[in-house]
Amino acid sequence: QLGYNKPSTNSSMVDYVFVVDDVLSWHRENCTLNPSHYSLLRHLGPEHLARLQDNYPAYVYYNTLVRCGDMEMKYGVVSENQFMLDLNQWNTLYMSGRLHKPVKILVESADVETALQRNLNHAVTVATLLLPEQFDELSLYTTIASLSYQGDFRMFVGENRQKVENIVKPNISKFRKLYQPVLDSTDNLYHQPGGNSYQQSKESGLVLQSLHTLPVYVVWAVWRVAGRRNDDIDEVFTRISQGSDCSHYIRTALKSIVWSSSVRQSLKGILTAGTSKTIRYSARKLLKMFKGFLRVR
Numbered sequence: 001q002l003g004y005n006k007p008s009t010n011s012s013m014v015d016y017v018f019v020v021d022d023v024l025s026w027h028r029e030n031c032t033l034n035p036s037h038y039s040l041l042r043h044l045g046p047e048h049l050a051r052l053q054d055n056y057p058a059y060v061y062y063n064t065l066v067r068c069g070d071m072e073m074k075y076g077v078v079s080e081n082q083f084m085l086d087l088n089q090w091n092t093l094y095m096s097g098r099l100h101k102p103v104k105i106l107v108e109s110a111d112v113e114t115a116l117q118r119n120l121n122h123a124v125t126v127a128t129l130l131l132p133e134q135f136d137e138l139s140l141y142t143t144i145a146s147l148s149y150q151g152d153f154r155m156f157v158g159e160n161r162q163k164v165e166n167i168v169k170p171n172i173s174k175f176r177k178l179y180q181p182v183l184d185s186t187d188n189l190y191h192q193p194g195g196n197s198y199q200q201s202k203e204s205g206l207v208l209q210s211l212h213t214l215p216v217y218v219v220w221a222v223w224r225v226a227g228r229r230n231d232d233i234d235e236v237f238t239r240i241s242q243g244s245d246c247s248h249y250i251r252t253a254l255k256s257i258v259w260s261s262s263v264r265q266s267l268k269g270i271l272t273a274g275t276s277k278t279i280r281y282s283a284r285k286l287l288k289m290f291k292g293f294l295r296v297r
Helices: 023-033 038-044 044-056 081-090 108-128 137-149 163-184 202-211 215-228 232-239 248-271 277-296
Strands: 014-019 058-070 073-078 135-136 197-199
Touching: 014 023, 014 135, 023 044, 023 073, 038 058, 044 073, 044 248, 058 248, 058 277, 073 081, 081 108, 081 215, 108 137, 108 163, 108 202, 108 248, 135 137, 135 202, 137 163, 137 197, 137 248, 202 232, 215 232, 215 248
Parallel strands: 014 073
Antiparallel strands: 058 073, 135 197
16 A cells, blocks of 8 residues: 555554454464464453354454564454355455455465455446446546445544555556456446546446346345335336436445444454554554545645
């Protein structure tokens, strides 16, 4: 991310996520091997840690500000079932949103690879529904990278206001490599070879077609915000595909998903990090937000 130093320095933190089959067994072993990584919650036992993780969105347990040699890191743990659910259906847009950006995947299975690809396809579909008929490459990738920050309360308190831009600009070649196969196979999206702009048709029938390929939880969220009494989803989609406020409903649907999961995950993070780490971590975030605000000004 722009404005950050290399991971080996003290000013940045490497972020890992472990996808595990058995959350309880993982916490039981990790509490034995690395008890200092946990807050005082570890004294409640691994059963309570696993229950806290599994019962509250975004279903990820994070240990933060962990020293590993000269490197500072944080790592999250998520069950494979919850991981796959979010990639395929966007129930929290937490893990799926992280994987809209270029990341290093250390190990993957055939099922995970399929889910990762579906997640990228969904990201392009949603982004193009939000974008106008003509847009440039930077706008496309910035829109994709911003999907999981729609409605994230941390973007109002604790995050750099330029976070999305800082993610995309220095990594645009990586975004291009990640998304080019999806873009090349996307109907109704035209790109001049060697150019920097994309064009799409906003004809209602094509918009309707895209709406029907949205992730399940986005479909439900759109129905909640755009539906009228006794409307079924087909009626809702047909109506908004013919209007000028389709992108508004999509954006509002995303905000409703992200707001809920981000608030609960952050509250859970206070418990899993403990008081001392929460204060240190929050102070860093607020400092980054303040610096970003000054740049904007």
